[in-house]
Amino acid sequence: MRGCLEFLDIDEGIEINHAGDLPARSGLGSSSAFTVGMLSALHALRNETPSRVQLADEAIKVEQEVLCETVGIQDQIACAWGGLNMIEINRAGNYGIIPILLPEERQTMLESRLMLFFTGIQRHASEIAKAQIDNTERNVDALEAITGQVRQAFVILKEGNMDEFGYLLGEGWKLKRQLSDKISTPEIDVLYA
Incomplete structure (x- = not known):
């Protein structure tokens, strides 16, 4: 909260x-959700309407x-x-957003195949990200494979067999676990299996 106030020079x-x-x-992006929401509220307090790009x-x-x-x-x-999007980020940190608009039937198919739950395990994203960054050079192949999966996922979501999306998520998880030993825990591995 203080970071948002400081950034916007609200004293x-x-x-x-x-x-x-x-x-x-x-591990579900709650810090970023809070930051975006707080910035939006503080801008509203000033009668400002920031764009999504500005908020991000x-x-x-x-x-x-x-x-x-x-x-x-x-x-x-x-x-x-917000919503379901493909986010493309280049090495310079520039990004583009491609909304994934699904017909209601495909959205229902996707939602019926997903589960989201709180594991009870709390960790610092900053520590995990630092470990990933430290291992970047030795993980180039895994990172390129993960990047390649994004286009596959986009095609599957738009017109493919939704069961293949679940398989792709599983393969992505295996690749992501290679990036750092801090990505998963024995408890998460048991839940995922």
Whole structure:
């Protein structure tokens, strides 16, 4: 919260109350969701309507520069945009958004095949991201494979067999686990199996 206030140079007295359904460090992007939401609320307080690009960019700056967290940028972008999107990020940190608009029937097919649950395991994303960054050079093949899966997922979501999407997620998880020994835990491995 202080990071958002500092970023927007708000130093007058202000009372902010918030409540969340997810605990911090859940691994579901809750910090970025909070940052984007807080920035949006503070802009509204000033009668400003920031664009999604502005909100994403500001949230990235708050988390990386003001709070000095070692985090990526995908969570902030996803939270600022909302919906189902393919996010393309280049090495310079520039990004593009391609909305994935599904007919209601395909959306229902996808939703009926997904599960999201809280494991009870809390971790610091910054530590995990730092470990991934430290291992980047030895993980080039896995990173390229993960990047290649994005286009496959896009095609499957738009017109493919939704069961193949689940298989692709499983393969992606195996690749992601190669990036750092901090990605998973024995408890998560048991839940995933």
